[in-house]
């Protein structure tokens with residue numbers, strides 16, 4: 579495992595964080611608590627020391643399971659926890675709410691579910707365009723000053739929204755999507771963060787499983803699995819992405835004797851991202867974590883990746899389909 583220093587975070591952070599959205603079940607076709615706890619423990623055993631969750635992941639289920647796993651594991655002081663704020667839900671669905679009231683209520687709920695009295699990193703999950711960015715930022719500053727949250731982050735914010743946020747509150751981390759297929763941050767958010775020492779902790783390294791190499795045209799997804807509505811997983815795009823996956827897999831194997839999964843996560847780290855989130859829900863999925871370290875990608879390989887994308891992906895699409903609505907309040 580490699581570790582990095584992140585401003586605002588008290589100890590060195592593993593460059594792989596465990597993502598626990600699927601552990602919450604919602605939009606991933608359900609969850610199994612015992613397997614989920616074993617997954618968290620397996621990641622910690624591999625040297626991962628940062629677990630990322632959110633209240634909306636299973637409407638409290640992911641945070642509760644993470645809290646239980648950490649209580650069983652012990653050593654809270656050695657483990658870093660990140661969770662999020664600013665999404666509300668009711669019987670009509672999930673919507674954004676970055677109000678001060680919501681933030682102050684949610685932080686209490688998260689602390690209780692996670693069984694802790696502080697959060698190492700607290701992200702505003704999505705910007706709320708129905709109110710000023712400064713309102714969420716001021717509430718986050720208050721929590722930071724109280725010491726309830728140690729480092730402040732925002733997720734899915736534009737660079738302008740981050741600039742505004744930073745006028746009101748220290749900003750330590752940003753959590754945007756980033757992987758071989760989803761690179762829109764390269765033109766704005768990523769250089770902005772690098773110039774201002776806002777550390778990137780990116781999600782989607784495996785592109786919701788596409789970059790594991792285990793998918794084929796016959797792959798289907800169960801129940802409410804988000805990939806049933808992900809435009810990347812629909813024809814004619816799916817076939818193009820799978821062809822690119824096949825070519826990337828050959829590069830990983832022939833040049834480095836690594837799996838596509840290891841190659842895809844290494845690619846994110848080589849691009850200068852300090853922390854990549856790796857989503858999982860079964861303990862055996864954590865076994866390849868060690869394969870990410872001890873090697874690096876050369877410039878020729880990075881440009882080979884770009885050529886494969888240019889050749890195979892005729893109609894690229896990002897993860898925008900995941901954005902929650904803004905106005906569903908009734």
Ligand SMILES: NC(=O)c1ccc[n+]([C@@H]2O[C@H](COP(=O)([O-])OP(=O)(O)OC[C@H]3O[C@@H](n4cnc5c(N)ncnc54)[C@H](OP(=O)(O)O)[C@@H]3O)[C@@H](O)[C@H]2O)c1
Nearest residue numbers: 597598599733781782783784785786787790855856857863
């Ligand atoms: N801030 C945000 O708005 C936001 C948005 C999305 C995600 N996130 C965070 O990022 C995390 C990652 O989510 P993601 O959607 O971006 O997923 P991801 O990490 O790109 O991919 C997860 C997928 O990879 C598969 N997988 C994991 N390890 C594997 C292994 N060893 N072998 C084969 N397949 C493996 C899982 O398989 P199965 O399907 O079989 O379980 C799952 O489909 C989330 O848990 C969450 O913490 C944040």
